[in-house]
Amino acid sequence: MSSELLPVLRERWSPRAFDPAHHLSDQDADVLLEAARWAPSAGNSQPWAFHVARRNTPEWRALTEHLAGSSRPWASQASALVVNLSHVYVEDTDWEFSEFSIYDLGQAVAHMTIQAHSMGLSCRQFRAFDKDAVGRLLEVPPHWDVVTMTAIGRAPSEAERGPRASQRETAIAWPRS
Template sequence: MRRDPELSAALHPLLAGRFSPSRFDPAGAVDDRALGLLLEAARWAPSAGNSQPWGFFTSRPGEPDHERVVRHLAPSSARWATDAGLLVVTLTRRFVEDTELLYSEFADYDLGQAVAHLTLQAEALGLASHQFRAFDLEGLTKELGPKPGWAIVSMIALGKAAEEPLATRQRRSVADLLSAPWAP
């Protein structure tokens, strides 16, 4: 299937409008209601066996927990994530507490889907989001001390974008999505 400009144009605006800004407006606060809706969106994501293996740690500028997270950002993400109105640390429940038994084979998959729901709810609220891994995972894990079985996976910066999407953003073609996994 060739790239179809009509399909690209018909993509839902919440999907078409999403991008990961590298600048946030420091004046773009995320209020309690918006934060509640973001977590509500994650809560209603589907998951294997309804296992809901996700967890979050949220902090906003000015809150005591914000500094606990910010100090573990890598220089590359600190440049823009500190200006975001909200930082969300994402966690997945990989193991049953104090055992080596998998809690769910799909724990990371399901967390990703919950995050996708959260980021689209953010778009609906006029909030941009930028997911990232550029932080000190070991340091942040020691800082926050999740329960056994839980692991920090990523972070999300959310707030008011202070830039437009780059014109150079690229994606693999639909044809490649369908052909790449298979031998010719």
């Protein structure tokens, strides 16, 4: 692996275990949201929103009701669950809808994830929850879409990361010869 790669990129990974004793401070939560806020977006539309629910708060309890069986064991240990929403339509433009809203949201979440890693925190983004139920719970308005959640917390040191495709596999040129 290239030594030129930023350590925060090389070392980031998504654990399936979190320290249930770790608490996410207000200040840390603010820094994570700030990292997302500075992400680039199509036409500077910033088509994202984040709903942060800290562990053991009433809103967190309500969200955990809607986790799928596959995510519940680790997501409910995390210090916070963040619901990631995209703004599908963009007011004050002549766009019918933002074809880039999910793309832009993904960049903002990536920013948050990298910022978290640099603060000694870990994130696992996930889709394994009842999206419609979460939308109803948060009373998500029309034109907004619940896309994913991010479990954020401190990973236990024994947790292991998964494999990764090689650069040769991802740097594909078309048409292929």
